[in-house]
Amino acid sequence: QVQLVESGGGSVQAGGSLRLSCAASGIIFSINNVGWYRQAPGAQRELVAAIPSGGNPNYADHVKGRFTISMDSAKKTVYLQMNSLKPEDTAVYFCNVKSPMGWYDYWGQGTQVTVSS
Numbered sequence: 001q002v003q004l005v006e007s008g009g010g011s012v013q014a015g016g017s018l019r020l021s022c023a024a025s026g027i028i029f030s031i032n033n034v035g036w037y038r039q040a041p042g043a044q045r046e047l048v049a050a051i052p053s054g055g056n057p058n059y060a061d062h063v064k065g066r067f068t069i070s071m072d073s074a075k076k077t078v079y080l081q082m083n084s085l086k087p088e089d090t091a092v093y094f095c096n097v098k099s100p101m102g103w104y105d106y107w108g109q110g111t112q113v114t115v116s117s
């Protein structure tokens with residue numbers, strides 16, 4: 001059974017930093033596409049950052065230079081370091097692991113990030 005458990009969310013003032021973690025069980029990161037998404041109230045879920053299988057990290061334009069995605073395959077954990085946070089970064093952040101072939105698509109339960117001005 002695959003489980004993805006996010007942690008590290010919280011409340012921070014604008015300009016602050018948070019590091020999100022996503023611990024996985026029952027799945028191997030290195031052969032899958034791994035990413036972080038977010039969903040703000042009333043908005044659609046959107047991609048924030050991703051590491052495609054065998055590829056390089058990529059980022060949404062509005063987080064480039066501020067967020068960094070990384071992965072520790074041995075610990076089965078993917079991280080999202082978020083710096084220079086803005087109020088518009090406020091959202092629930094979700095970890096996602098999906099098969100490059102489209103065979104499966106797993107989501108964590110989400111962790112709330114709130115940035116105050």
